[in-house]
Amino acid sequence: EIVLTQSPGTLSLSPGERATLSCRASQSVSSFLAWYQQKPGQAPRLLIYGASSRATGIPDRFSGSGSGTDFTLTISRLEPEDFAVYYCQQYGSSPTFGQGTKVEIK
Amino acid sequence: EVQLVDSGGALAQPGGSLRLSCAASGFIFSSYSMTWVRQAPGKGLEWISYISYGSHTIFYADSVKGRFTISRDNAKKLLYLQMNSLRDEDSAIYYCARGSDYGAYVFDYWGQGTLVIVAS
Numbered sequence: 578e579i580v581l582t583q584s585p586g587t588l589s590l591s592p593g594e595r596a597t598l599s600c601r602a603s604q605s606v607s608s609f610l611a612w613y614q615q616k617p618g619q620a621p622r623l624l625i626y627g628a629s630s631r632a633t634g635i636p637d638r639f640s641g642s643g644s645g646t647d648f649t650l651t652i653s654r655l656e657p658e659d660f661a662v663y664y665c666q667q668y669g670s671s672p673t674f675g676q677g678t679k680v681e682i683k
Numbered sequence: 684e685v686q687l688v689d690s691g692g693a694l695a696q697p698g699g700s701l702r703l704s705c706a707a708s709g710f711i712f713s714s715y716s717m718t719w720v721r722q723a724p725g726k727g728l729e730w731i732s733y734i735s736y737g738s739h740t741i742f743y744a745d746s747v748k749g750r751f752t753i754s755r756d757n758a759k760k761l762l763y764l765q766m767n768s769l770r771d772e773d774s775a776i777y778y779c780a781r782g783s784d785y786g787a788y789v790f791d792y793w794g795q796g797t798l799v800i801v802a803s
Contacts, residue, residue, distance in 0.1 A: 611789050613728075620778055620793035621720075621728065626785040633791075664728055668788035671742065672718075672730040 579603055579667050581675035589683040596652040598678045600665035605645045609669035612641055612650045615677075616661045624663075625650065655680070685709040685792045687779050692797030699769050699801075705762040705779030705794050713737075713757035716782035718790060719764050721775035721799075729775075732764065733787070747773075769801045 580603040590596055600610065608628040613621035623632045625641035628648055638653040652659055660682050665675040691703040705717070719732045732753040733742045741753055752765040762779050776796040783791035 609786070609788075613790075620796055621790070622793075623783070623789065623791045626783070626789045630785070632783075632785070666728070666730075666788075668786060671744070672788045674728040674730070676727045 579606060579670055579673050581665050581667055581673055583665060583675035583678045585678060587679045587681060589681050590655055591683045592655050592657055594655050596655055596659070596680055598650040598663055600648040600650070600675050602646045602667055606667040606669035608644050609667055610643070610648050611666045611668065613664045613666065614661045615664065621664065685781070687781065687792055687794035689777065689779055689794035689797040692777060692799045694800045694802065695769050696803055697769060697771060697801055700765070700767045701769065701799060703764040703766065703777055703797055703799070707760045707762065710781075712760040716787045717755060717762045718780045718782060718788070719753060720778045720780055720790070722778070723775045734762070735787070766799070771801050773799060774801045775799060
């Protein structure tokens, strides 16, 4: 099983700031990596697939990068609605998710 | 509008059974693979089962293999998860999710989730 490790566990930032979230895989997943956003009481929402492609309707302040084992989700300027938990997911083999990074208001 | 509506969650006893359903609308259900993902209270996401659009290919996570069965009825636009031999650690919110045009394991639409509690 491929283990995904996300860091940091919590990111405390203010609206307008830049958020950088990391996801590291225990072995290469090529570019088979997705990012999801989850707000309390809601289902996850797909943001990024193929490591760097935005899903339909996702604002361009969200961007993904990386390949192999190291990946990054960047939110260029945090909007109030962006404070949530973010999960990475690999689909190079049997799918697994990271443990999540919470982006909270500072 | 694509919609997935999960149902069937309940309180069950250890060793008991439940069947979850996911009703799909707003898209050609028979053209898409489907998946179940669960989330224990306050925890992260865990993929548990996949079924291809025509039911020809089915996969399970090791944690549920031999106990859970995924199936679908394309005519009724329904996805199912039969859960047997339930354990305390199966307590979670269960989401159905659609495999996207980006990849079968990239999930672009999700149900609202249905809560399963396993306790005596």
